[in-house]
Amino acid sequence: MPAAAPKPVTVIHDPGNYSAESLVWDARLAKYGWNKDQPDDESYSSIYFSLLSLGDFGRYVVESGLHHFSRYRTGSEYPEPLDKKPRFIRARWKKFVASLSDDQKHALETLVRDPGPERMIQLSILQYRGDDLLTDEQYKLLDSVYVYPKAVNDEYPAKDARRWVFRRALSLGWTPKLFGVQDRSIGRGRGREGHKAERWGKKYQWMAYHELLARVADNYHPSRRFDENQPYEGLHQITGEREIDPSLPPIDFRAFNENGGIGATAWQPPLIQLEEWPPTPLDFNQYRGDIRRFLADMDSEPTVAGSMFRRDRGGNDWVVLESVIKQVDPQARKGWRGLREQAAVDTLLIAADAAEEFLTDLPDDPHHQIPDLFDSHGHTGCCYVGEVGRVGGSCCHRHDQLRPIEVGNKTFRLVPTVEQYSWEGSVLDCSIGETASTVLPSTFIQQTAGLTFDMRGPSWLNAAGHPIFTYYEEEGNDSHAFLVSACFLRNFLTEHKLALIVLHWFDRMELKEDHSGPHPYAESRIHARMSADLKIFEDTPRRSGRGLG
Numbered sequence: 001m002p003a004a005a006p007k008p009v010t011v012i013h014d015p016g017n018y019s020a021e022s023l024v025w026d027a028r029l030a031k032y033g034w035n036k037d038q039p040d041d042e043s044y045s046s047i048y049f050s051l052l053s054l055g056d057f058g059r060y061v062v063e064s065g066l067h068h069f070s071r072y073r074t075g076s077e078y079p080e081p082l083d084k085k086p087r088f089i090r091a092r093w094k095k096f097v098a099s100l101s102d103d104q105k106h107a108l109e110t111l112v113r114d115p116g117p118e119r120m121i122q123l124s125i126l127q128y129r130g131d132d133l134l135t136d137e138q139y140k141l142l143d144s145v146y147v148y149p150k151a152v153n154d155e156y157p158a159k160d161a162r163r164w165v166f167r168r169a170l171s172l173g174w175t176p177k178l179f180g181v182q183d184r185s186i187g188r189g190r191g192r193e194g195h196k197a198e199r200w201g202k203k204y205q206w207m208a209y210h211e212l213l214a215r216v217a218d219n220y221h222p223s224r225r226f227d228e229n230q231p232y233e234g235l236h237q238i239t240g241e242r243e244i245d246p247s248l249p250p251i252d253f254r255a256f257n258e259n260g261g262i263g264a265t266a267w268q269p270p271l272i273q274l275e276e277w278p279p280t281p282l283d284f285n286q287y288r289g290d291i292r293r294f295l296a297d298m299d300s301e302p303t304v305a306g307s308m309f310r311r312d313r314g315g316n317d318w319v320v321l322e323s324v325i326k327q328v329d330p331q332a333r334k335g336w337r338g339l340r341e342q343a344a345v346d347t348l349l350i351a352a353d354a355a356e357e358f359l360t361d362l363p364d365d366p367h368h369q370i371p372d373l374f375d376s377h378g379h380t381g382c383c384y385v386g387e388v389g390r391v392g393g394s395c396c397h398r399h400d401q402l403r404p405i406e407v408g409n410k411t412f413r414l415v416p417t418v419e420q421y422s423w424e425g426s427v428l429d430c431s432i433g434e435t436a437s438t439v440l441p442s443t444f445i446q447q448t449a450g451l452t453f454d455m456r457g458p459s460w461l462n463a464a465g466h467p468i469f470t471y472y473e474e475e476g477n478d479s480h481a482f483l484v485s486a487c488f489l490r491n492f493l494t495e496h497k498l499a500l501i502v503l504h505w506f507d508r509m510e511l512k513e514d515h516s517g518p519h520p521y522a523e524s525r526i527h528a529r530m531s532a533d534l535k536i537f538e539d540t541p542r543r544s545g546r547g548l549g
Contacts, residue, residue, distance in 0.1 A: 032166075040180040047174065047201045051166045057205055062165055063158040065209070069216050070154045070223040078154075078221045086117055086146040096141040107133055117146055155223050156216060168208035174201050206243075245423045247386030248436055249455045266436045270457035271467045272312040278479045279320075280306045284329040284339060291510040294339050295522045295548055302343045304504045304528050304536055310483060319489050319534065321347045321417045321469075322439050323481035328511075337513065343506035345481075346370045347417045349402070349444070354412055355499035355529040359539055361408030362527055370416055370503065373405055378420025385421050385438070386453065389446030400443040414501070415444045418482055439482040441469050449492065462488075486534060493532035500530035520547025 032044040033053075051058040072078045093115055097105075105112055134142065183199040248266050280302050287293045307325070310318045323345045332338020348370065350358055376397045379388060383395050402413040422437035441451065441460055451460035451468060459470040468488045473480040493499065509521035522545035528538040 040184045041177050043176050043180055044170075046180070046183050046199060047166060047169055047205065050201070050205065051162050051169075057202070057209075058162045058165075061205075062162050062209055062212075065213050066156045066158055066161045066216060068223055069156040070221045071156050072154070072221045073219055074221055078224070081152075081224070084149055086148045088115075089145055089147060092141065093145045096138065096145060099138050099141060104133060104138075115145065156220060161212060161216075164212055165205060165208045168211060169201065169204040172204050172207055174204040245384045245386075245436075247384045248423060267438065267458055267471070268456040270470045270472050271454070271459050272314070272316070272318075272470060272472070272483075274318075274472065275311050275313055277472075277474050278325045278327060278477065279310065279323075279481075282327050282341060284327075284331065287329070287339060289329065289332070289338065291339060291520050292547065294510075295508055295520055295545070301508075301524065302341075302504075302506050304502060304526055304538055307343060307345050307504060308502065308530070308536065309486075310481070317486035318483040319486050319530075320345050320481050321484055323479070325479040325481070327479075332511075337511045339508075340511050341506060341508050344504075346503040348373075348414045348501040348503075349417055349498045350412060350414045350501055351402070352493070352497050352499040352532065355501060356537075357410075358407065358412045358414075358501065359527050359529055361410055361412075363408070364542055373407075373414070374399070374403075374416060378422065380422050381424060383421075385423070385440070385458075388419055388421060388440050389443045389451075389453075398443045400447065402444070416442050417445065417484075417500070418442055438471050439480075440471075441484075445469075445492075448496070449488075490532060490534055493530075499532070502526075502528040502530060502536070504528065518546055521545050522548060 032048045034045040034049070035043070038045075049055045051062065070078060097112060100108070100112075179200040183201050186199050249268070251266055280300070282300060287297070302325070307323065308320050310320060312318065323343075325343045326340070327342075328340045329338040376399070379385075379395070379397050382397060388398070397419065399416045399419060402415045404411045405414050418439050419442050420437070421440055422435050424435050438458055440446075440458070441449075445451075446460070449462075449468070451462065452465075454461050454467070457467070457470040457472065459467040462468050466485075468485045470483050471480065472483055489500075504526045505524070507521060507523040510519060512519065522543070524544075525542045526538055528536050530536050
């Protein structure tokens with residue numbers, strides 16, 4: 001059953017008008033405002049200013065959330081918008097024309113012949129530019145010729161919403177006697193930075209606000225903003241209101257005590273341990289810091305097969321669906337500067353009989369990546385991690401089916417194997433210092449395979465509880481890979497008559513403090529397809545660089 005509409009908020013008229021209850025509220029709230037020399041343990045001003053004055057919470061949280069809803073209750077009629085065409089008053093027009101001199105009539109010949117609203121706008125532009133053709137009295141007469149309908153504000157009344165949140169925060173238990181002194185010390189000197197401790201009062205405000213948002217969503221029509229008329233499906237449609245992802249695993253509070261949460265991970269260690277990490281590790285000692293030796297050693301460059309196939313310490317085989325592998329010379333001065341190799345793998349699913357033709361038509365473009373094909377850069381604040389892959393509200397970053405993609409003047413149906421996810425620290429959730437991110441199986445795979453989400457890795461388990469997909473990284477290393485069980489992938493591709501498209505890329509360079517001048521580097525891109533028996537068929541490598549001779 002929907003939650004009952006908030007009883008204290010009964011004024012649903014034009015928020016610009018004062019009702020009798022509004023006047024009562026004004027008198028009631030007067031005692032909560034700021035009073036000079038009032039002790040912190042008696043003052044309500046921190047909540048008052050945050051919600052009812054110029055504070056950000058009332059304007060940017062309460063109002064921005066509630067403007068998604070109208071003032072019309074569900075079950076009642078939502079009036080159609082009024083005709084916004086202005087009404088022409090002929091008698092006023094005749095009076096204006098009669099006031100014109102012969103010279104003015106000649107100058108305004110087009111306007112006099114066709115007194116449409118557009119002509120009025122053109123004349124107003126002349127006035128603002130200083131090209132005054134009329135007297136002030138004549139401009140007043142002209143302005144009165146068209147009468148425009150009064151604008152109607154159909155949105156849920158923001159002023160009443162702010163008052164309700166204020167009253168509910170107090171009824172939930174916030175009092176200046178309990179929290180006033182501490183809130184004063186917490187809120188002092190932190191400015192507008194995102195990553196900071198919040199007042200106790202702010203926490204009560206959040207609870208009250210989300211309660212109001214839930215009640216209004218259950219009882220009022222969504223607002224018709226920008227001529228949109230879509231049903232309200234859930235909070236995922238109001239991305240700015242999803243401040244905390246409750247499906248992210250909690251982080252040990254000690255991580256915040258020690259370093260403010262910087263570097264703390266939301267995920268538990270993966271369920272598997274690979275025999276070798278990173279794939280094809282480099283021995284930088286042989287290059288002795290010489291970039292030309294590094295570029296000349298083509299035998300040690302990463303290959304598609306070497307980047308794709310992994311084995312864990314239990315003897316199980318895995319296939320990489322997405323990876324970013326970074327290796328830097330550990331002996332380089334200043335740590336990260338020096339010789340560096342970076343490699344990446346991205347994959348797509350396509351009908352097996354179209355894979356070879358797709359690779360033939362795929363553009364030879366060093367910047368052509370999967371996000372460019374699908375116009376999607378992953379879930380960032382739009383979905384909770386626990387929602388990705390589940391049946392629910394629509395999201396443009398969800399890949400739930402093979403979709404037509406134009407490549408080389410031909411149409412192919414493809415779907416990514418993974419979906420990127422990130423939840424921004426400091427911007428959305430001020431309780432975390434950095435962005436929480438991971439890679440997940442695409443919705444197409446999750447819904448087809450029927451997997452169970454597990455926080456270790458994170459991973460996705462089959463009915464027997466064995467990991468089928470896992471996000472893999474090791475502490476102290478920036479590299480990561482998203483892996484699928486080779487046995488599962490073989491069966492999945494066979495059952496659905498699919499092939500795996502592989503986009504493999506790597507570069508080698510030297511990171512230097514001096515950014516000027518042409519520095520030697522090597523870059524290589526290979527497109528490949530993997531058949532259901534996990535055999536790889538590679539295209540010709542696209543190799544480029546500078547100083548390779």
